[in-house]
Amino acid sequence: MRAFRRRIFFYLVTAWAAISLNFLIPRLMPGDPATALINKFQGKLSAEAVAALRQLFGSDNRTLWEQYVDYWGRVLTGDFGISYAYYPSPVRDVLDQSIWWTLALVTVCTVISFVIGTGLGMYVGWRRGSWTDSVVPITNFLSSIPYFWFATIMVYVFGILLHWFPISGGYAVGTTIGFNWPFISSAIEHAILPALTIVIASVGGWLLGMRNMMVTTMGEDYVRLAKAKGLSKSRVMYSYAARNAVLPSFSSFAMALGFVVGGSIVTEIVFNYPGVGSVLFKAAQAQDYPLMQGLFLIITLVVLVANLAADTVYVFLDPRTREA
Incomplete structure (x- = not known):
């Protein structure tokens, strides 16, 4: 319990620091939302309209400390304000509409790539020195390709040349969003290509890491003892x-699951997928401070919770850590 309390205290301090940085960073950026919005109209606004926009979206006249206290009050109540980029929608509504797309796509892809990568890495590490080692350079090559370029190649080959999958959006135009088969089937069809891109680009890292750890672990004394005892190969491989x-x-x-909420920004932009990554990109372009703060806050908290859960589960998986 003492080690668990130390971890809780550490994560609480980390959460405070991350939330405070989340407040400061957007305010240190040059420019302001009003200027970015006025520039979009390229001088077509009247002086009265410009003054109204600066009054509505301009800089806060309160002191930084007053803004900080108000920000914490909003964080604790879940009120992130009004989005500038999606005005007049509240930030909470924008997040509700986008976060589930990212969770459904990236979570599934992360789990699939982890299972495939660690499974292949386990087998390749067990059969080290055989023909299975040829899988490592292939997957590493695919993982080393720049992400945006790989996604563009996938769109060109499977979307434009072969016409196997849609190349843009999260569902077909005219489909009614809801729990119905036309929408679900359309969403799955639109998600296949970005999902393949994420999985193929991620498998290599999991495979290489697991393969190297298997090679190291197989040299340990307890694995040699298990082999000397005459245990079956499958039991030695899996249990030891x-x-x-x-x-x-x-x-x-666990870290990868924590960053699921952040989404795969490049993939969502290339495929115009309606997830958190696209929303974050648009918020950064529009200098939408409330929306960026809401997104960063959720990402930070999810990462911290995922790490805390990993630390807790790790104690049960590895008895050596229980003494800490």
């Missing part, structure tokens, strides 16, 4: 080698 080799990958997997 893989069980310990997967621990670092499990910690990385």
Whole structure:
């Protein structure tokens, strides 16, 4: 319990620091939302309209400390204000409309790539020195390709040349959003291509990490003892080698799940997918401070919760950490 209390205190301090930085960083950026919005109209606004926009979206006249106190009050009540980029929609409504698209796509892709990558890495590490090692450079090559370029190639080949999948959007135009088969089937069809891009680009990292840990673990004394006792190869591989080799990958997997809310920004932009990544990109362009703060806050809290859960589960998986 003492170690658990220390972890809780550490994560609370980290959350305070992250939320405070979330307040400061947008205010340190040059410019303001009113100027960005006025520039979009390219001088077509009257002087009265410009003055009204500056009054509505201009800089806050309160002191930084007053803004900070008010910001904490809004954070605790879940009120992130009105979005400038999606005016007059509240930030909460914008997040509700986009976050589920990212959770459905990136969470599933993260789990699939982790399972495939660690499974292949376990087998390749167990059969090290055989033909299976040829899988490593192939997956590393795919992972090393710049993400935006790989996504563009996927769009060109499977969307434009072969016409197998849609190349843009989250569902077909005219489809009614809801729990009905036309919408669900359309959403799945539109998600296949970005999902393949994320999975293929992510598998190599999981495979290489698990393979290297398997090779290291197989040299440990307890694995040699298990082999000397005459245990079956499958039991040695799963119960002795893989069980310990997967621990670092499990910690990385928890981190990856934490960043799911952040989405795969480049993928969502290339495929024009209606997720958090596209919203964050548009918010940054419009200098939409409330929306950026809401997004960063959710991402930060999810990452912290995922790490806390990983630390807690790690204690049960590895008894050596219970002494800390």
